[in-house]
Amino acid sequence: MPTPEEVRRRFAGTPLYPLLGIALVEIEPDRVVAAMTAAAVHCNIDGVVHGGLYGLLADTAMGCAARTGQSAGSRNKTLEMSVDFFAGAAAGDRLRAEGVxxxxxxxxxxxxxxxxAAPGDEPPRPIGRARSLNYEVPSG
Structure with a gap:
């Protein structure tokens, strides 16, 4: 199984995450927390954070959590994912996805x-949930 440091190293080598400002803030076996601060560039035409960003953040947390139990050097593939949206988020909100x-x-x-999502110093409120089926692709 990959160590938390190996998961962080592979994550850091992916250009998408720094582009969006996503960071892994907690990693343990079968559990990962990914977080970011939403910006105006993440908002849709209605001025709220695009729901696809919730999905991407959730997929990142779930995929990295799945990776913690896979063979070192293997790849993780999301085969199926669904997202339920409860509420909107705004630019400046701190978004957090806990994948288990x-x-x-x-x-x-x-x-x-x-x-x-947590605006400023306010407590976080649930804005969505997701479920996924992940598959370990062997190295090689």
Whole structure:
């Protein structure tokens, strides 16, 4: 299994995450927290954070959580994902997704994530949840 440092190293080598400002803030076996601060560039035509960003943040947390139980050097693929949206978020909100693996069978891992938003110093509020099916692609 990859160590938290290995997960962080592979994450850091991916250009997408720094472009969006996504960071891994907690990593432990079967659980990862990814977070970012939403900016105006992340908002849709209605002025709220685009829901696709919730999905991407949740997928990142769930995929990295799944990776913590996979063979070192393997790749993780999201085979299926669904996202439920509860509320909107605004530019300046701190977004956080906690991804947790709920089951494993062979090369498959099922995960869930809760996405929250916190404006300023206010407590976080739930804005969405997601579920995914992940598959471990062997190295080579």
């Amino acid at each position: 693996v709920t089951a494993r069978a062979g090369r498959f891992a099922w995960a869930e994530a809760t996405v929250t």
